[in-house]
Amino acid sequence: MDRDRSPFDIAGAASEQIRALNHSTLDGQGYDHPARVTETIGTLSALASRLQLSISQLDTGYAELLDSGRHYLYDPEGETVTEHSTQVHDQFRTAHQAAEHLHEALSAVQNLTALLGYRESK
Template identity: 45%
Template sequence: MDLNRSPSQIARSAAEEIRALNHRTLSPKVYTEPADLANTADGIVTLLERLPQTLKQLRGGLRMLEEVMEIRTDNGQEPHVAVGLASSHLLVAEDDIESVITALRRARAELSHMAGPWPEGDEDEEE
């Protein structure tokens, strides 16, 4: 884990990894067995489970900057209003992510019970 990067660099790096995942999975043929799907879903669940903390800390950073420096805006909006709105939207995002996490956990649970066909000769044959 390289913590010598700025928060924005780390976020961009994470976004690039998701972009790579999106490109890699353009063809469904990259998944060779159901476990690949379950493992991919598991990684995405882990990513999403970490986002609420990230958003909470983003709100904390905004509050801290509001306290220690004079924030200005370029759209004519009062800075304290902009800070309040941004904080509110981040809080909504935290709540919304929780429902996405719940749905994806359910999908992952179903995927984790799937397997490919039995290899030839491994089936229990009735005699």
């Protein structure tokens, strides 16, 4: 684990790795066997599972920052910090649920692709 980098830097590096994956698999290239698809999907499923914890920890960190009482809204439009924070928390919850659904869907795909065999051409 790399605890010397900021959460922002770590998230940025993870994002760039997904970008690299996207480039290496353009037009379906990069997979020479169904097992490689299954392995990749399994790893992405683990990523989605870990995103759930990251999102929960972001929500907790945000709440702890608000507890300091030193925050204000740049453009309140009649809204209080508490009201705005409730919206933020609700969106964190929505993101957490989306990550959970993504994890479940990717796990299902992994289970299905694991059943595929591959014949070498004669």
